[in-house]
Every structure is written in C-alpha cells, then in structure tokens.
Amino acid sequence: MRRKLLPLVFAVLLALATAGVAGAANGGFTPVQPASPNAVHIQHVYYLILGFTAAIFVLVESLLVVFVWKYRSRGRARAVEGAQVHGHTRLELMWTAGPVLILAIIAAFVFYQLPNVDSAPAATDPIHITIEGHQYYWQFDYPNGARSIGTLHVPVGAVVDLSVVSPDVIHSWWIPALGGKLQAIPGRTNHTWFQAKSMGTWEGQCAQLCGVFHASMRGAVQSESQQAYRHYVDTVAHETIGAQIWNGVCATCHGNLGQGGYGPDISGSPLLASRSSLLGIVHTGVDTSRPGAMPPVGDGWTTAEFDALAAYVKKHIYKAGAAGGTSGG
Amino acid sequence: MAARSEAAYPVGWKSGRVASWLVTVDHKRIGILYIATSLMWFVAGGILAILMRTQLATPNEHFLTKNSYNEVMTMHGTTMIFLVVIPILAGFANFLVPLMIGARDMAFPRLNALSYWLFLLGGIVLWLSWFSHGGTAHAGWWSYPTLSEDFPWASPGHGQDYWILSIHILTLSSLLGAINFIVTIHNMRAPGMTWMRMPLFVWAIETYAILLLVALPALSAAVTLLLLDRTVGTHFFIPSQGGNIVLYQHMFWFFGHPEVYVMVLPVFGMISEILPVFSRKPIFGYKAVAFSTIGIAFFSMLVWAHHMFTTGMPVGLDSFFMISSMTVAVPTGVKIFNWIATTWRGNLIFDTPMLFAIGFIALFTMGGLSGIFLAAFPVDWLVNDSYYVVAHFHYVLFGGSAFGFFGGLYYWWPKMFGRMLDERLGKWHFWLLFVGFNMTFLPQHMLGLLGMVRRIYTYQHGGLWEVYNLISSVGSGVMALATLVFLINIYRAHVLRKGVRAGNDPWLADTLEWYTTSPPPAHNFDSVPYVTSARPLRDLRRRLAEQPQ
Numbered sequence: 104m105r106r107k108l109l110p111l112v113f114a115v116l117l118a119l120a121t122a123g124v125a126g127a128a129n130g131g132f133t134p135v136q137p138a139s140p141n142a143v144h145i146q147h148v149y150y151l152i153l154g155f156t157a158a159i160f161v162l163v164e165s166l167l168v169v170f171v172w173k174y175r176s177r178g179r180a181r182a183v184e185g186a187q188v189h190g191h192t193r194l195e196l197m198w199t200a201g202p203v204l205i206l207a208i209i210a211a212f213v214f215y216q217l218p219n220v221d222s223a224p225a226a227t228d229p230i231h232i233t234i235e236g237h238q239y240y241w242q243f244d245y246p247n248g249a250r251s252i253g254t255l256h257v258p259v260g261a262v263v264d265l266s267v268v269s270p271d272v273i274h275s276w277w278i279p280a281l282g283g284k285l286q287a288i289p290g291r292t293n294h295t296w297f298q299a300k301s302m303g304t305w306e307g308q309c310a311q312l313c314g315v316f317h318a319s320m321r322g323a324v325q326s327e328s329q330q331a332y333r334h335y336v337d338t339v340a341h342e343t344i345g346a347q348i349w350n351g352v353c354a355t356c357h358g359n360l361g362q363g364g365y366g367p368d369i370s371g372s373p374l375l376a377s378r379s380s381l382l383g384i385v386h387t388g389v390d391t392s393r394p395g396a397m398p399p400v401g402d403g404w405t406t407a408e409f410d411a412l413a414a415y416v417k418k419h420i421y422k423a424g425a426a427g428g429t430s431g432g
Numbered sequence: 433m434a435a436r437s438e439a440a441y442p443v444g445w446k447s448g449r450v451a452s453w454l455v456t457v458d459h460k461r462i463g464i465l466y467i468a469t470s471l472m473w474f475v476a477g478g479i480l481a482i483l484m485r486t487q488l489a490t491p492n493e494h495f496l497t498k499n500s501y502n503e504v505m506t507m508h509g510t511t512m513i514f515l516v517v518i519p520i521l522a523g524f525a526n527f528l529v530p531l532m533i534g535a536r537d538m539a540f541p542r543l544n545a546l547s548y549w550l551f552l553l554g555g556i557v558l559w560l561s562w563f564s565h566g567g568t569a570h571a572g573w574w575s576y577p578t579l580s581e582d583f584p585w586a587s588p589g590h591g592q593d594y595w596i597l598s599i600h601i602l603t604l605s606s607l608l609g610a611i612n613f614i615v616t617i618h619n620m621r622a623p624g625m626t627w628m629r630m631p632l633f634v635w636a637i638e639t640y641a642i643l644l645l646v647a648l649p650a651l652s653a654a655v656t657l658l659l660l661d662r663t664v665g666t667h668f669f670i671p672s673q674g675g676n677i678v679l680y681q682h683m684f685w686f687f688g689h690p691e692v693y694v695m696v697l698p699v700f701g702m703i704s705e706i707l708p709v710f711s712r713k714p715i716f717g718y719k720a721v722a723f724s725t726i727g728i729a730f731f732s733m734l735v736w737a738h739h740m741f742t743t744g745m746p747v748g749l750d751s752f753f754m755i756s757s758m759t760v761a762v763p764t765g766v767k768i769f770n771w772i773a774t775t776w777r778g779n780l781i782f783d784t785p786m787l788f789a790i791g792f793i794a795l796f797t798m799g800g801l802s803g804i805f806l807a808a809f810p811v812d813w814l815v816n817d818s819y820y821v822v823a824h825f826h827y828v829l830f831g832g833s834a835f836g837f838f839g840g841l842y843y844w845w846p847k848m849f850g851r852m853l854d855e856r857l858g859k860w861h862f863w864l865l866f867v868g869f870n871m872t873f874l875p876q877h878m879l880g881l882l883g884m885v886r887r888i889y890t891y892q893h894g895g896l897w898e899v900y901n902l903i904s905s906v907g908s909g910v911m912a913l914a915t916l917v918f919l920i921n922i923y924r925a926h927v928l929r930k931g932v933r934a935g936n937d938p939w940l941a942d943t944l945e946w947y948t949t950s951p952p953p954a955h956n957f958d959s960v961p962y963v964t965s966a967r968p969l970r971d972l973r974r975r976l977a978e979q980p981q
Contacts, residue, residue: 130878130896131875131877131878131879131881131882131896131900132878132881133881134814134815134881135881135882135883142814144810145810145811145813145814148808148810148811149805149811149814152804152805152808152811153805155804156801156802156804156805159797159801160797160798160801163768163769163772163793163797164794164797166772167772167775167790167793167794170772170775170776170778170780171775171780171790174711174775174776174777174778174779174780175780175782176779176780176781176782179779181712181779181781181939181940182940183712183779184712184713184779185711185712185713185777185778185779185780186713186776186777186778187713187714188713188714188716188773188776188777189714189716189717189718190716190717190718190719190720190770191716191717191773194773195717195720195766195769195770198765198766198769199762199765199766202761202762202765203762206758206759206761206762206804209758209804209808210754210755210758210808213754213808213809213810214751216810217747217810220810220813221747221810238585267744271578271585271586272576272578272579272586273576273578273579273677275742275817275885277817277883277885279814279882279883282813282814283742283810283812283813283814283816284742284813284814284816284817285742285744285813286742286743286744288671288677288678288743288744289578289671289672289677290671290672290675290676290677291671291678291744293743293744294744306883307883308883308885308888309885310742310816310817310818310885310886311576311817312502312571312572312576312579312886312887313579314502314579314585314586315498315499315502315570316498317502317887317888317889318498318888318889318890318891365498388584388585389584390584391584391588392565392566392584392588392589393566393588393589394499394566394567394570394587394588394589394591395498395499396584396585396588397585398584398585399585
C-alpha cells in the first residue's frame with residue numbers, strides 16, 4: 104500500500120507544482136510584468152545579462168561535466184599521473200579578455216538604458232507625491248494637500264514624481280511592477296518616479312527590515328481615470344482619512360476591530376473614547392525597554408486628521424462600535 | 433612564589449587530557465579547537481535556519497513570528513559569518529600554514545592561543561544575549577541604525593550591546609590572527625620555498641590576512657560609534673540630531689565586502705590544493721591563480737557601495753561601483769576556468785574531497801553569475817533586498833565557502849587526526865548536501881523576482897510563493913540530514929574507532945604537510961626537504977623512484 108501511495112503523492116505534488124508554475128505569468132524566472140517604463144527598461148538590462156550569464160553558465164557547467172566524465176579514473180591507480188600541463192598563457196589571456204569584453208558590453212548597455220530608468224520622461228506635467236515610510240505604514244501626500252495611507256492613487260498615464268522620506272527607521276519603497284526600490288532614509292529625501300501605463304492595482308511591500316512588523320508593511324498603487332483620481336484627492340481622501348488611519352496604521356497590530364492581534368485588545372479601552380489620551384499614545388508610543396512595544400505613529404498628522412481618527416475610533420471601534428459613544432469623551 | 437606553585441601543581445598537570453588543550457600553544461591543536469568550535473556554532477546556526485524555514489514553509493504560519501523571527505534571523509547571520517565561516521578558515525590556516533611552509537609553529541604561538549580564546553569568548557558573549565534584557569539583537573546582521581539605536585521602537589534592551597561587544601572581541605581575535613599569519617608566512621618558510629613555490633592555500637591566507645587588517649578597523653569604528661550612540665548619548669547615527677545613517681552603511685560595507693572575500697579566498701586556496709591532487713596534475717596556471725587572488729583582494733576593497741545602490745546615491749557613484757564590481761568578476765572567472773582546465777586530461781579520482789571541490793565549482797559559478805545582475809545597478813534596484821539576494825549570497829557562502837571547507841575537512845582530516853573518514857558516508861554527505869542545497873536556494877531566486885522581500889516572518893500569497901517556499905523548506909531539512917550524516921561519520925571514525933588509520937600521505941599529495949606523520953608530532957618535522965618546486969612531495973616521490981633499489 105505504502106509503495107503505491109508514495110509515487111501517487113509525488114505525482115500529485117509534481118502536478119500541483121507544474122500547475123502553479125503554468126498558472127503564473129513567468130514562474131519567477133524573470134521580473135514581474137512591468138507596468139511602468141522604468142521597469143520595462145530595467146527588464147531589458149535583465150534580459151541582456153540573463154543571455155550572457157546563461158551562456159556562460161552552460162559553458163562552464165558542461166565543460167565541468169564533460170571533463171569529469173571523460174577524464175574519470177576508470178580504475179587507474181592513484182599513482183598514475185595525468186598530463187603534466189602547467190598552463191597555457193594564450194588560453195588564460197583569452198578567458199581573461201573574454202569576460203572583460205562581455206562585462207564591457209553589459210556596462211555599456213546599462214548606460215544606454217539608464218536615462219530611461221533614472222529620469223522621468225520630460226515635457227509632461229508630473230504629479231509630485233511625498234511618500235513617508237513609517238513603522239509600519241506608507242503615507243502618501245498629494246499636491247493638493249490630501250493624504251492617503253497604504254494605497255497611492257494616481258491617474259493612469261501620468262508621470263508620478265516621488266519624494267521618499269522617513270521619520271523613524273530606514274524603509275524601502277518597492278512596487279515590483281513599477282520599477283526599482285528606493286530606501287526611505289531618515290534625514291534625507293530620495294527621488295524616484297513611475298508612470299502607470301494602464302489601469303490597475305499593483306502591490307508591494309517595504310523591502311528594508313524596519314522592525315517587528317516589517318512583514319506587514321505593505322503598500323499598493325492604484326491607477327485610475329483622471330476623473331476618479333480628482334474625485335479621490337478632492338473628496339474621498341478627506342472623508343475617509345479616519346478609516347484609512349485606523350485600517351492602515353492601528354489595525355496592523357490591534358486587529359480590524361481592535362480585538363487584538365500582535366498588540367493588545369483595545370476595543371474596550373477608555374483611551375479610545377478620549378481624544379486627548381488617544382492623541383498622547385499615538386504621538387509618543389509606549390515607552391518600554393522591551394522590543395516590539397507600540398511605536399509613535401502619528402508623526403506629522405494634522406489636527407483634522409486626529410479628529411477624524413478619534414471620531415472614527417469612537418464610532419466604529421470603541422466597544423466594537425456598539426456603544427455608539429455612551430461614555431462622554 | 434614560584435616554588436609554591438610548582439608544589440601546588442605537579443609538573444605534569446599541563447599534560448592532562450583536558451588541561452593540555454586548555455594551555456596549548458601548538459598551532460595544530462589551536463587549529464583543531466578553532467574548527468571544532470566553529471562546527472559547533474555551525475550546528476547551532478543551522479538549527480536557527482531550520483526554525484526560519486519552518487516558519488516560512490507555508491503562508492501565514494505562527495511558528496516563529498515577529499520579534500522572535502527577527503532575533504533568530506539576526507543571530508543566524510551573525511553566527512554563520514562571524515562564528516562559523518571566518519573562524520573555521522582561521523582554523524584551517526592555523527593547522528595548515530606552518531605545516532605547509534615547513535615551519536615548527538606560528539610566529540607567535542601565545543598570541544595564537546589568545547586569538548582562539550577571544551573567538552570562543554566572543555561567541556559565548558553573542559549567544560548569552562538570548563538571556564539578556566529584551567533578548568538578542570534583532571536588527572539584522574548588519575545592524576543598520578536607526579533600527580539598532582536605543583529607542584523604544586528600535587532596539588531597546590541589551591541585545592544590541594552584546595552584539596557590539598561580541599563584534600569587538602571577534603574583531604580583536606581576527607586582527608591578532610591576521611598579524612600572526614602574515615609574520616609567519618613572511619619569515620618562516622622552508623629553505624627553497626620562494627613566493628612562487630608557496631602552496632596556493634598559503635597565498636590565499638596571506639591575502640586573507642591582509643584583507644582582514646584593512647577591513648576590520650572600519651567595522652570596529654562603525655560599531656564603536658553605534659555603541660557611543662546607545663550608551664553615552666552621542667548622535668552619530670541619529671538624523672534628527674544631525675547624525676548621518678548612510679555613513680554607517682558606508683563604514684559597514686567598507687568592511688562588509690572585503691569580508692565576503694575573506695570568507696571565500698581561503699576556500700579558493702583549498703580548492704587549488706585539492707583539485708590538482710585528485711586530478712593527478714599540477715594546477716593549471718599557478719601564477720594566474722596566485723595573482724588573481726591578489727587581484728580579487730585589491731578590487732574587493734573598491735566595491736563596497738554596491739550594497740547601497742538603493743540608498744539614492746548619485747548615478748556617478750552607482751556607475752563607479754558597478755564597474756569596479758564587474759571588474760572583480762574577471763579574476764574570479766580566471767580562477768574558475770583555471771580550475772576546470774586543471775581537470776583536463778587528468779586521472780580524476782572521485783574521493784569525497786574531490787566531490788566537494790567539483791560541487792564547489794558548480795555552485796560558486798552560479799553565485800558568481802547571479803552577482804553580475806546585482807552589480808548592474810538598475811537591475812539591483814529591482815532585486816536588492818529580495819530573496820534573490822538571499823539566494824545569491826548563499827550560493828557564494830554555502831555553495832562556495834561551506835562546500836569548500838567540507839572538502840577541506842575530508843581532505844585534511846587524516847592529517848589532523850590520523851584516521852580517514854568513511855568514503856561511503858562522505859559521499860552520502862555530499863550528495864544529500866548538494867541536492868538539499870539546490871532545493872533550498874534555487875527557488876529563492878524565483879521568489880525574489882516574484883517580489884518576496886528579505887527578512888519577513890510571513891507572507892500571504894499562495895500559488896508560486898507557496899510552492900517555492902515549501903520546496904525551499906524541505907530542502908533545508910535535507911541539508912540538516914546531510915549534516916547529521918557528517919556527524920555520524922566523525923562519530924564512527926573516532927568514537928567507534930572504525931576510521932582506517934592514515935599513513936603520512938594517503939592521497940599522494942604535493943605539499944609539505946604530507947611529509948610528516950599523521951597526526952604530526954608537536955614539533956611538526958624532524959627535517960624538511962629543500963623545496964625545489966611548488967610540489968615538493970611529488971619531487972621527493974620522483975627522486976625516490978629514480979634511485980636504484
């Protein structure tokens with residue numbers, strides 16, 4: 104029975120694996136499908152290097168296998184010596200010059216592609232967004248003063264110029280489909296850009312270890328029509344900021360309903376009902392020498408945003424929203 | 433006083449079974465102590481790796497999360513680099529350099545013993561930090577500020593302080609060792625052993641020691657500034673007070689990249705010893721192999737900021753570090769081709785050391801080639817800090833360094849202990865490790881390209897992410913099994929005493945360490961033959977064969 108079962112299990116596993124590979128676009132052998140010109144040009148460089156390295160890989164490994172097979176001992180005694188060849192200067196010069204040439208081609212191609220990766224297309228009207236990396240959320244500031252958390256909304260086809268900063272630790276901004284990473288470094292402002300060529304939502308996550316919740320620091324970019332974008336930054340962003348803060352910042356640790364998760368259950372905490380205490384803890388975090396305590400999260404939030412958060416929390420989270428504000432806050 | 437202590441301790445106390453190891457200044461015993469201690473940390477660091485792979489086997493697991501994961505990840509990296517790869521190579525160098533150059537011992541035997549005991553102490557300090565207030569360091573093995581600073585939301589507690597203390601102790605240990613190797617190699621070579629007749633392993637150790645001397649002070653300085661920030665209130669790496677955290681990255685990687693070559697050059701040396709002996713040929717292009725070692729070492733000091741392409745450096749700097757990084761690939765490629773050419777028209781004998789050497793070439797080539805992607809900075813922007821990088825450096829550090837030192841262990845084991853390790857178990861060890869290694873790390877390239885970033889304790893995606901992660905985790909189990917086979921092999925050879933006794937020169941090798949007995953006497957050699965080429969033992973065998981019986 105077991106002898107029959109084992110191959111069956113393996114066959115099923117293999118089929119599953121193959122199906123998985125087939126199901127995805129490329130199986131992970133090339134970078135994800137690019138959606139922005141900079142990612143497209145990075146991909147070009149990737150393919151060129153892949154071509155050369157694959158060829159070298161095949162050459163080296165097959166030489167190794169062929170020699171290992173061809174010159175194996177076949178029962179010859181250990182004392183039998185191979186050909187006493189001490190070297191061959193011309194050959195050695197060739198396999199020094201060959202790689203130099205290949206690397207020069209790769210480097211030249213990098214410089215050829217670089218302008219398309221590094222600088223945004225000119226002559227358009229770029230949208231300037233400031234991205235702040237925080238423990239453990241991304242915060243986006245739009246040109247008109249609107250703010251969103253977790254998801255960046257952009258109009259399709261627009262060049263988006265990003266200033267990446269951080270007030271606490273180093274984070275790294277990365278949406279794989281929209282180009283390379285860039286660290287958000289406290290004390291500096293880094294610049295990058297993308298241009299979403301189609302409508303859609305692309306996900307990514309912080310790529311630099313930023314603390315206990317590094318794994319939860321996800322972000323997304325949603326590209327939408329110009330109209331939808333205007334509507335978002337003019338109205339929706341303001342209206343939903345309380346909910347965005349709760350969901351993007353607080354819920355990461357305390358759960359969607361404040362029921363607790365990594366952080367404690369706060370759904371019944373009187374802090375939630377008092378605007379001033381809430382503001383205090385959000386501003387200072389919890390000061391202990393144990394790692395993993397609550398970090399200060401509200402750096403740079405406006406009074407209006409605190410009000411929105413306080414109102415949202417009081418209405419929807421405090422005693423799971425059931426109390427509806429029974430205690431005078 | 434002197435008379436009294438002699439009365440209290442009989443003259444013979446130092447020759448006791450345990451005491452003789454505690455007081456030894458014999459380079460061979462110190463080498464063995466280094467290697468044994470490193471293998472112990474290797475098992476410990478490997479257990480940490482298995483814990484991480486268990487957590488990552490499937491999405492949304494709850495086996496080892498958040499801060500615990502960060503602690504385990506930090507300790508795994510720090511342990512494997514500072515307590516396994518560097519010291520095990522120092523152990524080989526200790527055992528082999530004096531024997532290979534025909535010397536009686538290292539130049540400074542007591543300093544040598546101090547190096548070892550500092551290494552042991554540094555490791556103990558690091559691992560005791562599990563019990564410190566707030567647990568171990570958890571900011572990754574490179575401990576970037578501000579995450580490593582003493583803020584409640586960064587690295588409070590004393591784990592990070594223990595980490596810094598440990599690095600200081602280990603740095604001191606390595607520096608003393610490096611000075612010792614350089615003085616030994618320069619002054620104590622046997623008559624006739626010119627630089628061009630020196631074993632390639634000794635060339636590698638000379639270069640390794642110089643690199644350590646140049647690179648380690650930068651690390652010491654960086655962690656000292658961090659320690660000052662954490663304990664006396666300076667602001668070197670606190671931007672809100674005017675500090676600059678990119679400075680830390682520069683200082684760390686100015687050490688960190690030469691460090692990579694510190695961990696692999698001695699292994700290159702071992703491969704250059706093993707391959708010719710089991711091919712029954714001289715190394716192909718001795719000078720090219722020796723000089724490429726120096727070339728790698730020189731360029732390795734000019735490439736550090738390729739670890740920092742995503743910090744937003746000016747494109748000019750990115751370009752410089754891309755070109756310098758690609759330049760390192762050239763001497764490395766020379767070595768690979770010269771090694772392969774060494775097997776050409778040989779009489780290849782596939783004992784376990786040779787299997788590991790061939791495996792090393794196969795895997796290191798992969799790690800070197802994936803490095804080209806990382807050197808091209810636009811591609812680096814894409815794959816940096818993803819699992820692609822994790823895969824890359826494991827191909828270099830495990831597929832490279834670890835396969836190399838396992839080969840070295842099987843090769844020099846008979847010289848160290850006088851008994852052979854079992855060939856059949858050795859081959860099981862190799863094949864299990866080879867298969868397990870590729871299962872573990874090959875899929876991680878794909879994971880990185882799919883967007884899986886480093887140092888996350890969990891992920892939500894199913895599909896390919898799950899498939900690749902599961903294969904990787906199963907592979908880590910196979911590697912653990914392989915290590916178990918290795919330990920059984922040692923147990924069998926020495927505790928059960930089933931290891932076949934080795935003669936002076938079981939492999940018909942080329943270098944002087946095989947001229948003396950296995951294991952060698954305390955003074956190494958009664959006499960050393962005049963060295964007439966890079967292969968003195970082969971010369972000797974031929975002279976003996978030519979003599980009329």
